[in-house]
Amino acid sequence: xxxxxxxxxxxxxxxSEILYEDERVLAFKDVNPQAPVHxxxxxxxxxxxxxxxxxxxxxxxxxxxxxMRGLAEELGIEKDGYRVVNNCGRFGGQSVSHIHFHLLGGxxxxxxxx
Ligand code: 5GP
Ligand code: ZN
Numbered sequence: 001x002x003x004x005x006x007x008x009x010x011x012x013x014x015x016s017e018i019l020y021e022d023e024r025v026l027a028f029k030d031v032n033p034q035a036p037v038h039x040x041x042x043x044x045x046x047x048x049x050x051x052x053x054x055x056x057x058x059x060x061x062x063x064x065x066x067x068m069r070g071l072a073e074e075l076g077i078e079k080d081g082y083r084v085v086n087n088c089g090r091f092g093g094q095s096v097s098h099i100h101f102h103l104l105g106g107x108x109x110x111x112x113x114x
Contacts, residue, residue: 006098010044019074024060025067027103036106037075037082041068047099050088068103077105085113 008014010026019039020027030038043060047053053061065084072078082105087094 004046004098005096006040006042006100007046010042020067020071022067025064027067027071030102034102035104035109037077037104039068039071039075039103040100041071041103042098042100048097049094049099050086052099064101068101071103072105075105081105083109 005014009016009028016028016031018026018028020041024044025041026044027039027041030040041064043057043064045057045060047057068084069078072082082103085102085104086092086099087102
């Protein structure tokens with residue numbers, strides 16, 4: 001996926017502040033944070049969106065949730081609480097077509113979302 005921004009972050013072509021990395025998953029700070037803690041967690045494999053999740057690739061999504069739970073603890077937001085967001089497609093507000101989960105915390109978040 002030559003022109004994918006997050007694939008370029010995975011490859012190190014675009015620098016990022018990495019908080020967690022293993023063979024299949026990368027977590028890095030969002031460049032435009034919407035909360036004191038705003039981390040993006042992605043599979044290294046290019047998966048476009050939630051619409052492309054099936055039995056063949058859902059394992060990594062489970063891994064991502066376990067990793068986000070660990071990051072929440074590491075970053076000290078687990079007690080007060082936090083939010084995990086996935087924006088899918090145009091109506092969901094997805095602006096980068098490589099599936100990613102936002103981990104947001106460190107302040108009171110409002111509901112419903114816009
Ligand atoms: P989306 O709107 O697709 O759910 O989320 C995309 C997120 O990627 C946004 O929160 C945006 O701030 C973040 N983002 C866009 N470009 C970059 C970048 O080059 N580096 C980092 N670290 N985050 C980015
Ligand atoms: Zn990609």
